[in-house]
Amino acid sequence: MKMVRSLTQWTKTLSFPSRISPKSSKENVTNIQAVTPSHSNNSLSPPYIKTNNEINAIMNDSTITEVNKIYPDPESEKAIMSSVVYCIHHKEGCKWSDELRKLKAHLNTCKHDALPCTSKCGAQIPRVLMEDHLKYTCPLRRARCDFCNKEFTGETLENHVGNCGFEPIYCENKCGLKVQRRHLSQHKAGECLKRLLPCRYCSKEFVADTLAVHHNKCGRVPVVCPNRCEATVLAREEVETHLKDHCTSSVLNCNFKDAGCRFKGPRYSMEKHLEENCQQHLSLMCNVVTKQQHQIASLKTALSRLSLNYSGTLIWKISDFTSKMAEAKTKEGMELVSPPFYTSQYGYKLQASLFPNGNGTGEDTHISVYIKILPGEYDALLRWPFAHSVSFTLFDQSTCPEKACNIVESFIPDPTWKNFQRPSKEPDSLGFGFPRFISHEMLKKRHFMKDDTMFIRVKVDPSKIVAV
Structure with missing residues (x-):
């Protein structure tokens, strides 16, 4: 297609790589200058022309006579037309x-x-x-759809x-298959492995490709009794209860199995067995009780x-010291004994004893305390x-620890005394200690008892050779 352009059209936006020749400068055209205005879509405004006389004119593409008004001198026009310029699209x-x-001529090509x-x-x-x-962007182009082959x-x-209904697209359920758009609904409803389906037994929904695995575990799946009894079809989750409590064909162990009875039989015969073997079962239970008693003692x-x-x-x-004191006054020789204790893990075994109403020289007036050596x-x-x-220490339970006054008595054993020799199977009845440990009167003067309770510390020390 050939285009015809006027002078103003092909001089719209010019860039001069070199200045006009000296000859042209003598003819007062040295100051002709082309200014490049902004443009878009290759549609340009006429250039702004500046002369020595500061005359401005706008060139348009009307007629050649208007151009002659701007360039009345043929020599000037010739000089300008011979100027070297860049293409108006040099920026592109x-x-x-x-x-x-x-x-x-260049713009035509x-x-x-x-x-x-x-x-x-x-x-x-x-x-x-x-x-x-x-080929790609013209709205009037003709093209065929790659999927349905329509033009x-x-x-459009x-x-x-x-x-396009023929375009293959991935299933929305992420099953990994591509299906034509027109068949997608049918695929999702009846073919997709990732569609949700209800279990026909428990009505819960599962992904289609996991439903078979669920059926192998579903508790509501109907099954037949393993013993083939007269019971109708059972749900899988009810089989265990049925076999344990209801199945008439189940082979059961006797209720006294743990006691030693070895009978096994169907449920219907168990009642008869229990009635006929009462004496045997009683004997077995007595043996069990005897064994358990030995175990408990151990x-x-x-x-x-x-x-x-x-x-x-x-x-x-x-x-409860008050009641124990009252009982000791009415019961002669009443003695309280402590839990046994050891001097070390493999040491001597000892036990403390206390007479609330006294013993020997402290009878009726004092509390007496003693230490016994037990067979270990x-x-x-x-x-x-x-x-x-x-050493024996009776603690003063005063609310002010600084004012507390404990009672302390101690001794070092005499090696000649029988009390400190190796004990026989029967320990010494009294032991060794202090018959007049604390008087009944002194017991009332301070806070040796609080909430009707007293605390006595018995300490054995192998490192000390002086009693403290």
């Missing part, structure tokens, strides 16, 4: 540069120059982009793309060993006679 990438008079769309869509498209425009114009094709012994005190120090708590498990390995110092 055109590298053409030549005399101004050749610009018109310049690939960056805009032409009307050949499909007559009304757009002005550069030659270099015309082929892509006609559309460019605008754009609306058709994304809605456990008690083990527990008492675990609870023994191996520290060599006993804190003895004596509660490791006596054969210990040194005899017993030689550790022993």
